[in-house]
Amino acid sequence: MTGIALLGAGIFAREEHLPAIEASPTLTLKAVYSRSQQSAEALAAASKDPSSVAVYFDKPAVEGKTLDDLLQRDDIAAVDIALPILHQPGVVEKALKAGKHVLSEKPVAGDVESAQKLIAWYEGALGGGKPLWGVAENWRYMESIRYAAQRVREIGGELVTFRLVKNGSVRSDNKYFNTEWRKTPQYQGGFLLDGGVHFVAGLRFLLAAAGQDIKQVAGFTALLDEKLIPVDTIHAVALTRDGKPGTIGISFGTEFKSDTEVEIVTTNGVVSWNPTEVKTVARKGDRSDERVEEKKEFPYSSGVTEEVAAFAKAIEAGKIEAIQTPAEALNDLEILQRLLESGAGGATVKSIGV
Incomplete structure (x- = not known):
């Protein structure tokens, strides 16, 4: 079993990761950390066996309870x-220096520059x-999106066009909005960075x-929506490396419209x-004048359990899966x-990767 610690900004930061870690046959939750004692204790209390989970925090200052103290533990191999977005890179570096996965x-x-420096x-x-070091992008581990990627490969043909649409709103009582670092973001894009990177990752996975x-x-x-500073909506066109056009629309400010969809169109x-749900329309065999339509439904799953399981397997194998690498996450961010x-x-x- 691999000892792992959960480092989070309170219980909301990883409310799905806590059960995912505890469900893993190869991971053992040994400790939690948050910047405040209150949020760290709340996170530990949500575990299956709080008495077995050590609590670490920076405020108030208590000897032996800091993040540095946690990272010195030999029985914790991974974190x-x-x-919060701007605090995380420094902790990633500190944990890696301490020899933790x-x-x-x-x-x-x-931002891209900070990511490039950390990766380098x-x-x-x-x-x-x-x-x-892996970066958690749970959309790549959703069962439905993996099936959609499989269907894209099975249909084949050359890409013709693509479309990403995400519409929705963020209410004032939303638990994620009600974290100070999201209310007054000191980073680009606000919710478009924090949440929008998921949708870009999903589009890239299917492309x-x-x-x-x-x-x-x-x-x-x-x-x-004035509370979602600095911007909450993007409408754009995009070109692939082969010059195929598509559209990208992401909005967190559309109160009366809510949808999420990625569409990949090929010559087949x-x-x-x-x-x-995944819908497919494709040629029937070699006959171009006939079509086969298919619809497959899936229970909602965030993919979090699967991404944590993939990380656990990576520790055993000694290698991070390609879709969980920092380089892949950098491409989403860029x-x-x-x-x-x-x-x-x-x-x-704007060009990508130049």
Whole structure:
């Protein structure tokens, strides 16, 4: 069994990761950490056996209870980190320096430059035998999106176009909104960075099944709900590396419309995905004038249990799965950042990976 600690900004930060860790046959929850004693104790209290979970915090100052004290424990081999976006990279680095395997929450950092510096340090500074570092993007582990990717590969053909649509709203009583670091974000994009990176990851996962990724974006941003500063909406066009066009629309400020969908269109058919349903329209055999339609429904699942299980397997195997690497998370972040930059510049064209 691998001893693991959960480092979070209170109980809400990882309310799904706590049972996911405890359900793992190869992980044992030994400790939790949060910046305040109150939130750390609340997180521990939500575990199956609070008496077996040690609590660590920075405020108030108590000898032997700091994050540094936790990271010195030899019986903890890994940490699962879910701290505010701008605080997380420093803790990731500290944990890796302490020799702990790390699963850190998305986004990989608050901006591309910070992410690149952290990844470059990880790849160059620790040398051989360094601990593993994965970035938690649970959308790539949803059963429904994996099935959709499978259908894209089975249908085949060349990509024609694609579409990402996400509409919804964030109420004033939303538990995630009611964290001070989200109410007054000191990072780009607000909820568009914190939540929007999920949707970009989902789009990229399905585009990869068609052998494509995004090369350029251009779009407009807006603030539709004044509390969701600095912006809450993006509408954009995008081009793949082969020059195939598609559209991206993400909004957290649309009160009377709520939907999530990614659509991949190829020369052989179309796959439409949402978290609980995958629709496929494709050619029937070799006859281009006949179509086969399929709809498959799924119970909602966030993919969190699966991503934690993948991290546990990676520790056993000594290698992080490709879709959980910091480099993959950096690609998600870069597309989101370029969309924000394009919107700030009045739909200027932004290139990815240059």
